[in-house]
Amino acid sequence: MSTLVEIRNVSKTYERGKQKVEVLHHIDLNIAQGDFLALMGPSGSGKTTLLNLIGGLDSPTQGQISVGGTRIDNLNQGALAKWRASNVGFIFQFYNLLPMLSAQKNVELPLLLTKLGAAQRKKNAAIALQLVGLAERAGHKPTELSGGQQQRVAIARAIVSDPTLLVCDEPTGDLDRQSAEDVLGLLQTLNRQHGKTIVMVTHDPKAAEYATHTLHLDKGALVEAAAHA
Amino acid sequence: MKYLHLIWAALFRRKTRTILTLVSIIAAFLLFGLLDAVRVSFAEAGQSANGAERLQTGSKLSFIQTLPMALQARMAAIDGVKDVAFVNWFGGAYQDPHNQVFTFAVSENYLDVYPEVSVDPGQRKAYSDDLNGILAGEVLVKKYGWKIGDKIPLQSQIFPNKEGSKNWSFTLRGIMKSKDDKAFQSQMIVLHWKNFDETTPYNRGQVGWYVSRVKDVNDADRVAKAIDALSANSDHETKTQTEQAATRNWIKQLADIGLIVTSIMGAVFFTLILLTGNTMMQAVRERTSELAVLKTIGFSNGSVLGMVLAESVMLLLLGGLIGLALVSIINASLPAMSGGMITNAAVGWKSWGLGIVLALAIGIVIGALPASRAMRLNIVDALAGR
Numbered sequence: 042m043s044t045l046v047e048i049r050n051v052s053k054t055y056e057r058g059k060q061k062v063e064v065l066h067h068i069d070l071n072i073a074q075g076d077f078l079a080l081m082g083p084s085g086s087g088k089t090t091l092l093n094l095i096g097g098l099d100s101p102t103q104g105q106i107s108v109g110g111t112r113i114d115n116l117n118q119g120a121l122a123k124w125r126a127s128n129v130g131f132i133f134q135f136y137n138l139l140p141m142l143s144a145q146k147n148v149e150l151p152l153l154l155t156k157l158g159a160a161q162r163k164k165n166a167a168i169a170l171q172l173v174g175l176a177e178r179a180g181h182k183p184t185e186l187s188g189g190q191q192q193r194v195a196i197a198r199a200i201v202s203d204p205t206l207l208v209c210d211e212p213t214g215d216l217d218r219q220s221a222e223d224v225l226g227l228l229q230t231l232n233r234q235h236g237k238t239i240v241m242v243t244h245d246p247k248a249a250e251y252a253t254h255t256l257h258l259d260k261g262a263l264v265e266a267a268a269h270a
Numbered sequence: 271m272k273y274l275h276l277i278w279a280a281l282f283r284r285k286t287r288t289i290l291t292l293v294s295i296i297a298a299f300l301l302f303g304l305l306d307a308v309r310v311s312f313a314e315a316g317q318s319a320n321g322a323e324r325l326q327t328g329s330k331l332s333f334i335q336t337l338p339m340a341l342q343a344r345m346a347a348i349d350g351v352k353d354v355a356f357v358n359w360f361g362g363a364y365q366d367p368h369n370q371v372f373t374f375a376v377s378e379n380y381l382d383v384y385p386e387v388s389v390d391p392g393q394r395k396a397y398s399d400d401l402n403g404i405l406a407g408e409v410l411v412k413k414y415g416w417k418i419g420d421k422i423p424l425q426s427q428i429f430p431n432k433e434g435s436k437n438w439s440f441t442l443r444g445i446m447k448s449k450d451d452k453a454f455q456s457q458m459i460v461l462h463w464k465n466f467d468e469t470t471p472y473n474r475g476q477v478g479w480y481v482s483r484v485k486d487v488n489d490a491d492r493v494a495k496a497i498d499a500l501s502a503n504s505d506h507e508t509k510t511q512t513e514q515a516a517t518r519n520w521i522k523q524l525a526d527i528g529l530i531v532t533s534i535m536g537a538v539f540f541t542l543i544l545l546t547g548n549t550m551m552q553a554v555r556e557r558t559s560e561l562a563v564l565k566t567i568g569f570s571n572g573s574v575l576g577m578v579l580a581e582s583v584m585l586l587l588l589g590g591l592i593g594l595a596l597v598s599i600i601n602a603s604l605p606a607m608s609g610g611m612i613t614n615a616a617v618g619w620k621s622w623g624l625g626i627v628l629a630l631a632i633g634i635v636i637g638a639l640p641a642s643r644a645m646r647l648n649i650v651d652a653l654a655g656r
């Protein structure tokens with residue numbers, strides 16, 4: 042399997058006033074194309090920080106990150122935004138849908154940044170909603186959907202522009218067991234059937250079981266752990 | 271334009287708040303539209319083409335001070351003067367003291383200095399022949415349904431007649447027509463100065479002001495100076511101006527309408543900026559995580575800035591247009607509602623233009639701060655709720 046994400050000697054330092062805090066220390070990591078990686082670790086260990094670097098939401102203080110052969114550690118904000126639009130899908134713990142828009146319009150959002158016409162955008166969004174099993178809820182507002190359904194809409198939004206990489210920050214952290222399993226099953230399907238590479242931060246060992254690998258992060262450094270079958 | 275539905279959705283995210291804000295914007299622009307119509311009609315008063323060749327001579331002290339009659343002949347003798355007419359304020363009310371009708375006692379040659387006003391020759395003769403006759407403007411005649419020969423009772427606020435009563439009665443002998451319905455003459459009444467002077471014990475050969483016409487417009491300044499020179503160092507010094515300047519000065523003496531209107535509007539819009547600015551700021555602050563999501567998805571800093579700016583401009587334009595449209599409706603129905611008393615000008619394209627420019631400008635001013643905040647928003651911090 043080829044490597045999709047290559048992380049070389051990456052450190053991240055935050056400045057809190059005059060105090061500098063290094064939250065990631067010299068991380069080296071390869072993520073293979075088609076991998077489903079679970080990232081675990083105690084609170085404050087730097088999971089979100091690492092995930093944000095992989096997804097191009099933030100840039101490292103030191104080191105190199107390349108995704109699909111593109112160096113993203115030295116891109117400026119504008120270039121990163123463009124890169125994210127076509128390469129990464131994001132899924133958050135609290136779904137982060139726009140409350141005023143219907144499920145359909147939420148899913149269409151990333152397509153507004155493409156050259157697709159209105160009809161094509163509508164069609165693609167409908168397909169994505171169908172894939173997550175919510176075709177009949179297209180016209181519903183987020184407040185009219187359960188947490189699990191909202192998260193599935195968020196997944197539809199993440200995959201609608203067909204990115205190679207999905208990054209998920211505790212996607213089941215706010216869900217009950219059943220909804221969590223639905224969401225995890227869906228992610229697994231996306232990984233297995235559609236070849237999406239997934240990096241998922243989670244606190245839940247059961248959630249991590251859906252992944253192909255699990256990595257542990259502690260105090261800003263990686264701790265290797267056994268891979269699942 | 272792809273983003274229009276996003277902007278619209280953001281705008282009405284909090285319906286009640288947005289509608290309340292919208293109402294205050296509508297109110298501000300309603301006020302603006304009404305006051306601007308007032309400002310414009312004051313500015314337009316006395317700007318007829320004939321106004322430039324007409325001079326008005328009044329007391330230098332105050333427009334209520336009168337001048338001696340003897341000045342007429344001396345003014346007429348000045349080189350370059352065509353006609354000299356004179357006028358006294360009568361100030362009539364018809365039927366009800368609130369029904370103010372602008373009424374003036376005028377010299378026999380009054381109509382000669384206003385060639386833009388036309389009176390049927392037969393009617394004009396009938397008026398000349400009847401000392402108690404009056405001429406009334408076309409708009410007034412229509413409004414009250416008067417007919418030639420009608421007895422018109424008018425109440426003067428100031429001047430009693432021979433019996434000591436302020437209730438006068440005149441006979442309508444003719445109708446003053448002018449091309450422009452807004453012209454002063456189409457809304458006023460003139461009576462014979464001779465009748466006025468002989469009847470009221472309060473006026474003994476005194477004249478309110480003179481209106482003269484110069485032969486050459488370019489000569490107006492020289493003639494004006496020559497007229498004022500006649501009364502220099504007397505107890506009735508005069509001030510002569512072209513009609514346009516005089517009209518404006520007259521209004522200035524009452525109050526500087528333009529300045530008042532501008533100050534009121536300034537205060538109103540200042541309040542509006544603070545109010546809606548605060549609302550926009552709050553609205554954007556509440557949406558921090560949504561804006562962060564848009565950026566996460568790949569919306570550029572510039573488009574986030576544009577969307578927030580567009581949102582506030584849209585809010586202002588929406589309120590502004592509704593406000594101005596209401597002004598149009600009110601102005602269209604005012605003449606009917608007031609029985610023709612108020613004939614406020616329709617909202618001119620200039621008022622609309624100014625209103626729209628104001629709405630755009632205020633929208634940008636209000637949107638600038640929240641928009642730049644949205645633009646500078648750090649995704650990672652916003653997502654983490656920092």
Ligand SMILES: Nc1ncnc2c1ncn2[C@@H]1O[C@H](COP(=O)(O)OP(=O)(O)OP(=O)(O)O)[C@@H](O)[C@H]1O
Binds near residue numbers: 086
């Ligand atoms: N923008 C920032 N400024 C300052 N410190 C930060 C910033 N972002 C993260 N940190 C700090 O870096 C450390 C790692 O944060 P991170 O959010 O990556 O942890 P996490 O592993 O995701 O924790 P959790 O499981 O609670 O989500 C924490 O100590 C955090 O306080």
Ligand SMILES: [Mg+2]
Binds near residue numbers: 088089090210
């Ligand atoms: Mg985290």
